Amino acid sequence: MxxxxxxxxxxxxxxxxxxxxxxxxxxxxxxxxxxxxxxxxxxxxxxxxxxxxxxxxxxxxxxxxxxxxxxxxxxxxxxxxxxxxxxxxxxxxxxxxxxxxxxxxxxxxxxxxxxxxxxxxxxxxxxxxxxxxxxxxxxxxxxxxxxxxxxxxxxxxSVQSYMAPIYALIKAGFPVNRIILTTLQALSGAGYPGPAAIDLVDNIVPYIGGEEEKSEIEPLKILGRVDGNAIVNASGIDISAHCTRVPVTDGHTACVSLEFKEAKPDLDEIGTIWRRFSGLPQELALPSAPKRPIIVKTEPDRPQPRKDRDLDKSMTVTVGRLRKCNVFDVRFIGLHHNTVRGxxxxxxxxxxxxxxxxxx
Missing domain, CATH: 3.40.50.720 (NAD(P)-binding Rossmann-like Domain)
Structure with missing residues (x-):
């Protein structure tokens, strides 16, 4: 062509x-x-x-x-x-x-x-x-x-570090009721030259202007529907976000807790849903699409930005630490490359x- x-x-x-x-x-x-x-x-x-x-x-x-x-x-x-x-x-x-x-x-x-x-x-x-x-x-x-x-x-x-795993569960028949998340956002997300080194060495900054509002509102439009001349936001999902800047070069991480509306998948079922999630039809053959939109890690200390941000052309979301939540239903860690996928x-x-x- x-x-x-x-x-x-x-x-x-x-x-x-x-x-x-x-x-x-x-x-x-x-x-x-x-x-x-x-x-x-x-x-x-x-x-x-x-x-x-x-x-x-x-x-x-x-x-x-x-x-x-x-x-x-x-x-x-x-x-x-x-x-x-x-x-x-x-x-x-x-x-x-x-x-x-x-x-x-x-x-x-x-x-x-x-x-x-x-x-x-x-x-x-x-x-x-x-x-x-x-x-x-x-x-x-x-x-x-x-x-x-x-x-x-x-x-x-930062939204992209957790939206695909959450959507995969919704698509599989497990609607989400409430989400609490904390993002650990890389320095490159602030652009160049970004924060002064003295602000981030031996430190995190628990505030990024406008990020919490974006994290709480944008998913509702992404999960919304086309209605005539407008996209109508999804309803019935409450999101509470903390957004922090951390001394990592590339790779946004999100710590996520989910509460499901009614049906509650077990951990093995969630892992299977994530591994099978394909997203786009393969026949489209989009050059930048990852082969696996979600990669599941079972090691207790993964995902990590330095080890996992570049997987599958830096276009995948890597999830790990899937476990039960003592307050909601389940919790997990999501990671993606913020300047590529994000x-x-x-x-x-x-x-x-x-x-x-x-x-x-």
């Missing part, structure tokens, strides 16, 4: 660099357009990130020579690509307006940002959980007068799903 030309806005930041890295040699997509703040514009990408390229691999040759555009100029991307990955670092209202402008230009926008996560007709997709939410796109286009433009977003990065890689997988559904 002829590769689809794609652009990355916010291309010089940490998430933008991860997009550039992960899209190198992608079988479906080719980066043809990069854009960032006006201060980085009008120079080759290699110069714009000189001294601040954060990836372990070199800058892909096909992108290094591209001239960086001004991310504020959506019209400049119109003739260079069909799909935009948004990783801009701006105030929420400015991001929302900018992404709308790219869609107004006839471009599909897949965003890492939170600006449109609660826009009623914008799907917030974890592909293995709610791919059907993309069915709202025709209504989104009709209401906004778009022919080819669209906006889809990914969820908060950020650029998850958005790329959503874009692949859009292509498979003929939305691009």
């Amino acid at each position: 002829q590769k689809i030309p794609v652009g990355v806005i916010g291309a010089t930041g940490m998430v933008g660099q991860n997009y550039i890295r992960l899209l190198d040699a992608h079988p479906w997509f080719e980066v043809t357009c990069v854009a960032a703040s006006p201060g980085s514009a009008n120079q080759p990408y290699r110069d714009a990130v000189a001294g601040r390229w954060l990836m372990a691999s070199p800058i892909p040759e096909g992108v290094s020579h591209l001239i960086v555009g001004d991310a504020n100029r959506a019209d400049q991307a119109r003739n260079q690509c069909r799909l935009i990955f948004s990783a801009v670092n701006m105030k929420k209202d400015a991001v929302a307006a900018l992404e709308m402008e790219y869609a107004n230009q006839g471009l599909a926008v897949v965003s890492n940002n939170s600006a449109h996560r609660h826009t009623p007709d914008v799907p917030m997709v974890i592909p293995e959980i709610n791919p059907h939410h993309l069915e709202i796109i025709p209504a989104q286009r009709k209401s906004r007068g778009w022919d080819k433009g669209l906006i889809a977003v990914k969820s908060n990065c 950020a650029a890689g998850g958005a790329i997988l959503t874009a692949e799903l859009l292509q498979a559904g003929n939305y691009l």
Whole structure:
């Protein structure tokens, strides 16, 4: 197939660099357009990130020579690509307006940002959980007068460390009533340069602005349903979250306790459900999809970020320490790679799903 030309806005930041890295040699997509703040514009990408390229691999040759555009100029991307990955670092209202402008230009926008996560007709997709939410796109286009433009977003990065295991149980016939969770979120989730070392060495920070609210609300949209021109949040699930920053480079961990509504699976049944969970149909053959969306560890001290975050292309959720809970029904630990599955890689997988559904 002829590769689809794609652009990355916010291309010089940490998430933008991860997009550039992960899209190198992608079988479906080719980066043809990069854009960032006006201060980085009008120079080759290699110069714009000189001294601040954060990836372990070199800058892909096909992108290094591209001239960086001004991310504020959506019209400049119109003739260079069909799909935009948004990783801009701006105030929420400015991001929302900018992404709308790219869609107004006839471009599909897949965003890492939170600006449109609660826009009623914008799907917030974890592909293995709610791919059907993309069915709202025709209504989104009709209401906004778009022919080819669209906006889809990914969820908060920490949400993905526990949503697939919980959804797998719900799908298997075990609805959840209440969830209490604590996230241990890696430094890379704060972007670069992130928190000062003096704040994290020999320390944790038990507060990340806005994260607890996202962790308590976003799952309800992900588990919701399409109803006409809007996605209606799920009801009947109460979530209480603590969100902390810990001195780990990559890999968000979540400690989760679940209470089921009525039917209560035993531990062996839960393990079997997780191991059998496939998520996306294999016939879609999405390049970034993990072979196993959930990997179950039985060792008493797993999962661990350093040992498990890179499993299956860094796109899987690893679960472990499944045991009974003294307050609710069961408890477990979930882990995923926050800058891959939780950020650029998850958005790329959503874009692949859009292509498979003929939305691009």
